[in-house]
Amino acid sequence: MAFTPDGAFTYILGELDNSVTCCRHADGVLEEFQSLSSLTEGTPHATAGGGAEIICHPSGKWVYATIRGTRAVAEDPYPHNHAFNTIAVFAVQPDGSLSLLENVESGGNMPWVSTVQPLHLRLLPARR
Numbered sequence: 001m002a003f004t005p006d007g008a009f010t011y012i013l014g015e016l017d018n019s020v021t022c023c024r025h026a027d028g029v030l031e032e033f034q035s036l037s038s039l040t041e042g043t044p045h046a047t048a049g050g051g052a053e054i055i056c057h058p059s060g061k062w063v064y065a066t067i068r069g070t071r072a073v074a075e076d077p078y079p080h081n082h083a084f085n086t087i088a089v090f091a092v093q094p095d096g097s098l099s100l101l102e103n104v105e106s107g108g109n110m111p112w113v114s115t116v117q118p119l120h121l122r123l124l125p126a127r128r
Helices: none
Strands: 009-013 019-026 029-037 046-056 062-071 083-092 098-105 111-116 123-127
Touching: 009 046, 019 046, 029 098
Parallel strands: 046 111
Antiparallel strands: 009 019, 019 029, 046 062, 062 083, 083 098, 111 123
């Protein structure tokens, strides 16, 4: 779960289905107003893993989600041979909704957690 710096919105990453649920705060209650995939259109569903962590950039302009696991390839009976290790990058719209910009390779196996370095210029993922 990630919160915008102003506390107006919350983003929840679904571990099993790679979804992101966007919520606004209404009288102390989270109210869902958007749900979207963390995978770009046409990307096979990541299995044996999925969403790991979601964070909001300190500026409140971007949200990042680490997605890990394997992806099935129809002609290969061993899906674990096809690693799926990406970071989903979202733009935060003025109304708090998200737009998926891209999935970026994490540079290693099974990204779990990430942080934005102190100058806010780099996203640093930790991997297995």
